[in-house]
Amino acid sequence: LPHAAVKRQISQLRHSYDFIIAGGGTTGLTVADRLTEAFPEKSVLLVEYGEIGYAAGIFDPPQTVWGESRASASSFNFQSLPNPDVKNKTALVFAGKVVGGSSAVNGMFFDRGSRFDYDAWTQAGSPEFDSSEDKWNWNGIFPYFKKSVTFTEPSADVAQKYGYTWNMSAFGGSTPIYSSLPPFLWADHPIARDTWKDMGIRVANECAGGDKEGLCWVPISQHPVTARRSHAGLGHYAAVNDTRPNYDLLVKHQVTRVLYPNGTTSGPPLVEIRSLDDDHLFNVTTKAEVIISAGALHTPAILQRSGIGPASFLSTAGIPVVLDLPGVGSNLQDHSGPGVSWNYTKPNNFSPLPSDMLNPIFAADAAAGFDETPARGPYTLAMSNSAIYISLPNITIDYMKIINRIYRMVDDGSAASYLPADYNSDPTLIAGYKHQLSIIADLLKNPKAPSIESPFATGTSVRAFLLHPLSRGTVRLNLENHLLQPILDYRTASNPVDFDIHLAHVKYLRRMIGTDTMQKYGTLEVGPGPSVQSDEALINYVKDNMTFSFMHPCCTAAMMPREKGGVVGPDLKVHGADGLMVVDMSIMPLLPSSHLSATAYAVGEKAADMIIKQWSKPFNGHELRATLRPA
Ligand SMILES: Cc1cc2nc3c(=O)[nH]c(=O)nc-3n(C[C@H](O)[C@H](O)[C@H](O)COP(=O)(O)OP(=O)(O)OC[C@H]3O[C@@H](n4cnc5c(N)ncnc54)[C@H](O)[C@@H]3O)c2cc1C
Numbered sequence: 155l156p157h158a159a160v161k162r163q164i165s166q167l168r169h170s171y172d173f174i175i176a177g178g179g180t181t182g183l184t185v186a187d188r189l190t191e192a193f194p195e196k197s198v199l200l201v202e203y204g205e206i207g208y209a210a211g212i213f214d215p216p217q218t219v220w221g222e223s224r225a226s227a228s229s230f231n232f233q234s235l236p237n238p239d240v241k242n243k244t245a246l247v248f249a250g251k252v253v254g255g256s257s258a259v260n261g262m263f264f265d266r267g268s269r270f271d272y273d274a275w276t277q278a279g280s281p282e283f284d285s286s287e288d289k290w291n292w293n294g295i296f297p298y299f300k301k302s303v304t305f306t307e308p309s310a311d312v313a314q315k316y317g318y319t320w321n322m323s324a325f326g327g328s329t330p331i332y333s334s335l336p337p338f339l340w341a342d343h344p345i346a347r348d349t350w351k352d353m354g355i356r357v358a359n360e361c362a363g364g365d366k367e368g369l370c371w372v373p374i375s376q377h378p379v380t381a382r383r384s385h386a387g388l389g390h391y392a393a394v395n396d397t398r399p400n401y402d403l404l405v406k407h408q409v410t411r412v413l414y415p416n417g418t419t420s421g422p423p424l425v426e427i428r429s430l431d432d433d434h435l436f437n438v439t440t441k442a443e444v445i446i447s448a449g450a451l452h453t454p455a456i457l458q459r460s461g462i463g464p465a466s467f468l469s470t471a472g473i474p475v476v477l478d479l480p481g482v483g484s485n486l487q488d489h490s491g492p493g494v495s496w497n498y499t500k501p502n503n504f505s506p507l508p509s510d511m512l513n514p515i516f517a518a519d520a521a522a523g524f525d526e527t528p529a530r531g532p533y534t535l536a537m538s539n540s541a542i543y544i545s546l547p548n549i550t551i552d553y554m555k556i557i558n559r560i561y562r563m564v565d566d567g568s569a570a571s572y573l574p575a576d577y578n579s580d581p582t583l584i585a586g587y588k589h590q591l592s593i594i595a596d597l598l599k600n601p602k603a604p605s606i607e608s609p610f611a612t613g614t615s616v617r618a619f620l621l622h623p624l625s626r627g628t629v630r631l632n633l634e635n636h637l638l639q640p641i642l643d644y645r646t647a648s649n650p651v652d653f654d655i656h657l658a659h660v661k662y663l664r665r666m667i668g669t670d671t672m673q674k675y676g677t678l679e680v681g682p683g684p685s686v687q688s689d690e691a692l693i694n695y696v697k698d699n700m701t702f703s704f705m706h707p708c709c710t711a712a713m714m715p716r717e718k719g720g721v722v723g724p725d726l727k728v729h730g731a732d733g734l735m736v737v738d739m740s741i742m743p744l745l746p747s748s749h750l751s752a753t754a755y756a757v758g759e760k761a762a763d764m765i766i767k768q769w770s771k772p773f774n775g776h777e778l779r780a781t782l783r784p785a
Pocket residue numbers: 176177178179180181182201202203204225248249250251252253254255256257259260261262263264265407408409410447448449450452453456704705706707738739740749750751752754
C-alpha cells in the first residue's frame with residue numbers, strides 16, 4: 155500500500171475536519187471513500203487503531219502449515235468469557251486491526267444473505283420505522299450490493315471444467331473491490347457436490363441475487379488475475395488516496411470516546427483520540443457527523459466509554475451516564491456450530507488433494523503458479539467457494555415443533571429468562587428480543603430461507619453454521635481498564651432452542667454419509683460416530699464439537715426502535731444523540747444467512763449515499779470548520 159497521506163501524529167493533522175470516522179475497516183473505509191469523492195471541498199479524518207500494511211490472503215504462500223491462517227499479526231486477538239451452556243468453554247475472538255479491518259484478515263468467502271434476511275431487518279424496525287425513507291429491506295440494499303463490488307466472470311474453459319454458473323444480473327458494479335471464481339478446485343470437490351445432489355438439494359444457478367436456498371457457488375474476494383486478496387484498504391484507500399487531498403488517514407490511534415459539551419447530547423460531539431505510540435490524548439471537533447465504524451466488538455466499547463449505553467452497567471463501570479441506551483453492546487450474535495466428519499474406506503485416486511502440498515515439488519509448483527499472470531493453482535482457491543444453504547422445512551419434517559417452541563416462549567414470556575442477567579429486566583431489551591424471536595420463527599418456517607450453511611472445498615468434514623441464532627450475548631467494557639479489549643460473552647446456545655436446531659442440522663448432515671456417492675467410496679462416519687444416536691448423546695457431541703464463532707460477531711448497536719432496545723434508527727443515527735452515527739456490522743438487528751464482508755460493503759455504500767444526500771444541502775449557512783483542541 156502506498157503511504158501518501160497517512161498521518162501518524164497529531165502534528166500532521168489539519169486544523170479542520172467535517173467528518174470523522176472511527177475505524178478504518180470494511181465499512182469505515184467504504185464510507186470515507188464515498189464522502190471524500192462526493193465532497194471534494196469537505197474533509198474527512200479516518201482514525202484507525204492498526205497500521206497500514208500488506209494483508210496476505212488467507213492461505214497465501216509461503217506457509218509453514220498448509221491452511222494455517224496468518225490473520226493474527228494484524229488482528230485483535232483475545233478470549234471470550236467461559237460459556238456455562240457449552241461446558242464452560244471459551245473461544246478465540248478475532249477481528250481485523252489494520253487498514254482494511256476484517257476484510258484484510260478474513261477467509262475471503264464472499265457471499266450475500268438471502269432476500270428474507272434483509273426483509274427481516276425492516277420487520278425488526280416495524281411499525282416504528284415504516285414511514286422512514288431509508289429502506290433496509292432486500293430491494294433497498296440490493297443496488298448497493300451490486301455497486302460495492304466488481305465481479306469478474308471466469309473464463310469459458312474454467313467455467314466448463316468446474317461447472318461454474320453465475321448470473322450477471324446480480325452484479326454490474328465497477329468499485330475496485332474484486333470478486334471472482336477461482337481457476338482451481340481440489341479433486342474431491344465434485345464428491346461433495348454430487349453428495350448434496352443425491353440429497354435432493356436444489357442446485358442454484360446464482361445465489362447473490364437474493365434467492366439462496368440450495369447448493370451455491372460462492373465468489374472469493376480476490377483479484378481475478380493475480381488472485382491476491384481484495385480488501386477495503388486497497389479498494390477504498392490505496393486506489394484513491396493520491397487523488398483526494400481531503401482524505402486523511404490517521405493510523406495507530408484509538409478513538410477512545412465521543413464527548414458532548416456540558417452534559418448535553420447536542421452535537422456533533424468531540425472525538426477523543428489516543429496515540430498508541432505515546433498514550434497522548436487529544437480532542438478533535440467536527441462540524442457534520444461523527445461516524446463510528448469500529449466493528450461489532452469495538453463500536454459498543456467506544457459508545458460505553460462515552461457514557462452511551464446501559465445505565466446500570468455504566469454506573470458499575472464508574473462512567474457518568476450521558477445517554478441510557480441499554481442496547482449498546484447487547485444483542486450480540488454470531489454464527490456457531492458443530493461439524494460432521496467421515497473416512498473413506500475404499501481406495502480412491504483423487505488428485506490433487508491438500509495432502510499433496512507436503513510434496514516439495516507439488517508445493518513449489520503451487521507457489522510458482524501463484525506468482526504467474528494470471529495466477530494458477532491451489533493458492534487461487536483461498537478457503538472455499540461452495541456451500542449449501544438449506545431451510546429448516548427442508549431439513550426436518552419436525553420443523554414446526556421447533557418453531558412452535560419459539561412462538562410459545564414469546565407468548566408466555568419465558569423468552570426473557572434466556573437473556574443475559576445484566577439486561578436487568580430492561581423492558582425495552584425484552585420487547586426487542588421477543589419481536590426478534592417472532593421474526594426468526596417466521597424466517598425458519600419459510601422453505602426458501604436458509605437455516606443452515608455448510609461450506610466445503612475439500613476433505614472429510616463439514617461444519618453446520620446455525621444461521622439464525624436465538625441466543626444473545628454481550629460486549630461490555632473491561633472494568634479494570636476501559637481502554638483494553640472489551641469483555642465478550644457469546645452466550646452461545648443460552649437459548650435452548652438453538653440446541654434443537656443444532657440437533658436437526660447434525661442429523662441432516664450425517665445423512666450425507668449414506669448417499670450413493672459417499673457409499674461408492676465406502677464412507678464411514680467418524681463424528682459424531684455411529685455410537686452417538688440418542689438426542690442426549692448428540693447434544694453432548696454438539697457441545698464438545700461446537701465452534702462458538704465463525705468470526706461473524708454483529709448486531710451490538712442494532713437498527714431498531716429505542717423502545718425495543720435499538721441503538722440507531724434507519725438513518726443510522728444514534729437515538730437521542732446529535733451528529734453521531736454507527737455504520738458497521740453492529741447496526742444489523744439480525745444476522746444474515748452469509749459471511750459478513752459483502753454485507754459490510756453494501757451497508758457502507760448505502761450509508762454513504764444517505765449521508766451524502768443529507769449533507770449535500772447547505773450546512774445552515776455556517777462556515778465548515780473544526781478545530782483541534784487539547785483534551
Ligand atoms: C478471521 C476472520 C475471518 C472471517 N471470514 C470471513 C469470510 O470468509 N467471509 C466474509 O464475508 N466475512 C468474514 N469475516 C467477517 C467479516 O470480514 C467482518 O464481519 C466484516 O469485515 C466487519 O466489517 P466492519 O466494518 O464491521 O468491521 P471491521 O472491518 O473489523 O473494521 C473495524 C475497524 O475498526 C478498527 N478499530 C477498532 N476499534 C477502534 C478504535 N477504538 N479506534 C479506531 N479504530 C478502531 C479496527 O482496527 C478495524 O480496522 C471474517 C472475520 C474474521 C475476523
